[in-house]
Amino acid sequence: MDVKMRGFRCGEPQKIKEEEEEMDVRKGPWTAEEDSVLFNYVNCHGEGRWNAVARCTGLKRTGKSCRLRWLNYLRPSVRRGNITLQEQLLILELHFRWGNRWSKIAQYLPGRTDNEIKNYWRTRVQKQAKQLNCDVNSKQFRDAMRYVWMPRLLERIQASTDSTATTVDVIQPSHPPLELTQSSPSGSSWVNPHVAPTTSSSDSISDQVQLQVSPISDVVENFNMVDTTEEDRVVMLMEHGCDVGEAMNEWIGGEELLENGLWNEEDMWSLLQQQFGDDV
DNA sequence: AATTGGTTCAACCGCCCGAAA
């Protein structure tokens, strides 16, 4: 490791900064020329050894910066643009299971980077929590997601697809595939048992496999059948929570939010309290 | 047309871990 990194590890950040300045390390947005140099080099020599990449290319960037630029932008498999409904649902599901393990979540979303998923969570999901004046990790918000938003997402997906099974590409994670189990309602996670990466004989992250998505009606049914209590909650919320659902539609659609006042915090919490009692 | 405020996302920072020496 170079001197500045050793210094960093020894708790001398000031020294690192000074040495970086001496080395004229570039920061900030990448230019097209830099992108071209990095892209060509990695194409020829492969990924890894990022500090060496930075040295050999003559780019006045840190190895970390090169790695990040490649992984989040230049890599051919990177897909940008709107997060689909299925992807949104997967993100919610996997976040229930793993929390802020963005890179792990990203392994199940082909072409999406951990950075993009993290940004999505912060800009979209956390915004909703903020508008409800609750913490994104609070039980209230998680319940809202689980019992209102996710079923609504499934409905939207169902509405946008036909009744036959749909397949989407997914990148096989480098470790054992997600086990699709349902946890108890009192647990902290819920995982859609119908959205499962299939097992691959290869560990390569680049290997493409098919993610089988069962008919959405089955998914909805299964979601509602997590147990009777939860089912009751879902049914009641869906029956009474039309305003919440409409607001959710807007969020899911990624478009106009809350402008009609459909997302009514008091309604939301009164509904939750009806169902969950005072501990909500 | 100019300004302002909000949103998005690329990039950086600091911490951590595992492999190699």
Added chain:
DNA sequence: TTTTCGGGCGGTTGAACCAAT
């Protein structure tokens, strides 16, 4: 066993963009 190195990760920042005024 300890130290060094390379790289992965989650959190944070700030520039660019956009819509409203």
